[in-house]
Amino acid sequence: MLFLGGRSGVGKSSVAVELHTQLAAAGVRHCVIEGDNLDLAHPPPWEHHLAERNLAAMWANYRALGYRRLIYTNTVSVRQVDALTAAMGDAPHVTAVLLTSTDATARERLARREIGTALRQHVERSDAAARSLEALAPASVHRIPTDGRSVADIATEILALTGWHG
Template sequence: MTLRSQALFIGGRSGVGKTTVAFEVHARLSAARVRHCLIEGDNLDQAYPAPWEHGLAERNLAAMWANYRALGYRRMVYTNTASVFEGVLGELIAAMGEQPKVTAVLLTCTDPIAAQRLASREIGSALDAHIERSREMAAKLDAEAPDWVHRVGTDGRAVSDIAAEIVGLSGWLP
């Protein structure tokens, strides 16, 4: 068992497959009996009006991670669109209350693929706006995610292959 905690942050635009890939990463790690937790960052502050100015996501992460730590967990998989930005990573690491070994992955896909994926899950009048926000965020992520963040393309790839690559990047399997 490792003493120093480890964190795997998975970020990327809407429609890139973060949640789907994270669930497959979780399945692979579980099958290999690697002790870990999976936290979907979007659920930590999903409210209206958005409580971002109160740091609720970070406070909730701190509470959840403290609970996992108390049970002996030392590895965390965390997904959120912006989790691979330098400043956001710093806030998330600070919320963990320690200095974990960090692996960060930016999932990427083309605009048409993101639009297709979003269209398969979005209904109603907000689809066009969601596609545009995804496109804008993809450009921002590409420009502002640090160079040390791993870029992993998802176009035309099986979820299992993407997850295998990410698990390999984490170094969590013997």
């Protein structure tokens, strides 16, 4: 299992798509789950552990079809490795990667992506998440900077960490 975490605007989704592209080209069987979508609701259902329940259901479906490699993206996933792997019902080999960027890089990326009224709120949450993740992510989590780098380069570095080259 590969956990990709990091602040908003760091490139988690873009890197996950590139990982998918590289793995597919190498013929490596895998799946990708965007964790942010597993409990996106209002009011937030966090106290019901909906993300973990939905992950367990989705992973059971993938496992039944023979998948053994999962790329999971979520801002704080690298801080929730134990809870998420427990929800999966497996004991997977885990690689956890915290993607990092400067505030300026994240803000520039968010400004391109957030075209509605929520930009200021996203920037504030992104800045706070960056500080929290850097302070609280375990030392075992690989930290990979994304500033000034292509998603292909970042994905290649991550694949080297996982050993999923095919």
